[in-house]
Each structure stands twice: as C-alpha cells, then as structure tokens.
Amino acid sequence: MKNHLKSFNLMMAAKSLAVTSAIIFLHACGSKTSAPSTETAPAANIVIDTKAASDSKGVGKFTDVALAAIDPAKADLGKAVFATKCTTCHKLTADKFVGPGLLKITSRRTPEWIMNMITNPEEMIKTDPVAKKLFEEILTPMANQNINETDARNILEYLRQNDSK
Numbered sequence: 141m142k143n144h145l146k147s148f149n150l151m152m153a154a155k156s157l158a159v160t161s162a163i164i165f166l167h168a169c170g171s172k173t174s175a176p177s178t179e180t181a182p183a184a185n186i187v188i189d190t191k192a193a194s195d196s197k198g199v200g201k202f203t204d205v206a207l208a209a210i211d212p213a214k215a216d217l218g219k220a221v222f223a224t225k226c227t228t229c230h231k232l233t234a235d236k237f238v239g240p241g242l243l244k245i246t247s248r249r250t251p252e253w254i255m256n257m258i259t260n261p262e263e264m265i266k267t268d269p270v271a272k273k274l275f276e277e278i279l280t281p282m283a284n285q286n287i288n289e290t291d292a293r294n295i296l297e298y299l300r301q302n303d304s305k
C-alpha cells in the first residue's frame with residue numbers, strides 16, 4: 141500500500157512537472173511574438189543555399205510560364221541552341237564547369253527564373269537573391285547570349301527533358 145502511494149505521488153509529481161514545463165514553453169513562445177522589433181533579423185542576413193530549391197521567379201520578362209508535357213520537338217530545338225551558346229560554361233550533369241551543373245535545375249528553380257536567367261542575367265545577378273549569391277560564389281558573371289524568347293523556352297524544354305531522364 142505504501143509503495144502504491146509512493147508511485148502515485150511520483151506520478152503526480154511528473155504530471156505537474158509536465159504541466160509546468162508546458163506553461164513555461166507556452167510563455168516563452170508568447171513572449172517571443174511580443175518581443176520588440178529590434179530582435180528581428182534584417183532580411184539581408186538570411187542565408188541563401190544556392191543548391192536548395194527556390195520558388196523565386198526572378199526578374200525579367202517572364203512572370204508566368206505555363207508547362208505541359210515535355211515536347212520533344214521543342215527540346216531538340218533547345219538542344220541545338222544549348223550546344224552552341226551554353227556548353228562553353230555549363231554541363232548537363234551535376235558537375236560545375238564555369239557555371240553550375242544544370243542537372244535537376246528544373247527542380248531547383250521555377251521555369252520563369254530559368255528563362256529570366258537565360259535572357260536577363262545581368263539584372264538577375266544584381267537583384268535576384270539566388271542569382272546574386274551564385275555570382276558571389278563563382279565570381280564569373282553568366283554571359284548574356286542574346287537568346288530570344290522562343291529559344292529560351294526551347295532551352296527550358298531541353299533542360300526539363302534532361303531532368304526527366
């Protein structure tokens with residue numbers, strides 16, 4: 141009977157400890173939200189991982205690119221442009237060359253971002269946080285190859301096809 145009481149008391153103690161810590165926890169959370177604004181980190185301090193996926197659309201002409209099933213004819217046209225204008229700096233594998241390897245680029249970046257990077261690299265490097273960070277890491281600017289909208293779209297198709305393999 142005594143032992144039984146002892147374990148009952150222990151159980152009660154554990155219970156009240158749990159309640160107390162929950163209260164402390166809630167209190168800590170509550171006080172965080174009401175903390176003075178001096179505590180919030182400035183946006184510039186956010187660390188960008190260039191290998192991680194980003195949902196940025198970038199800056200440039202492309203704000204809304206609709207995707208359908210991969211069109212092999214478009215991808216072939218894109219492949220031809222890629223061979224003359226992009227292979228000097230990019231591989232289609234994950235390996236870095238002058239620029240980053242482009243394998244899985246269509247999972248890391250939005251279609252809009254990719255097409256804006258292809259057609260508007262100077263502004264992207266200056267103003268888009270991800271492109272800016274890539275440039276800071278590589279220190280070579282992505283060249284503007286004067287790619288028109290159609291070719292940019294075809295290259296995107298080729299990159300999608302490359303990523304779907």
Ligand code: HEC
Pocket residue numbers: 190222225226227228229230238239240241242245249254257258265271274275276278279280281282283285287295
């Ligand atoms: C002179 C070398 C060079 C050429 C040519 C070039 N790029 Fe780039 N590219 C880069 C560099 C370097 C970066 C990284 C950003 C920076 O440093 O400016 C980059 C970044 C990129 C990115 C973003 C990669 C990532 O991981 O987010 C894409 C997509 C891209 N380039 C596609 C292309 C395509 C498509 C072409 C051909 C139309 C091309 N590039 C031509 C050098 C080049």
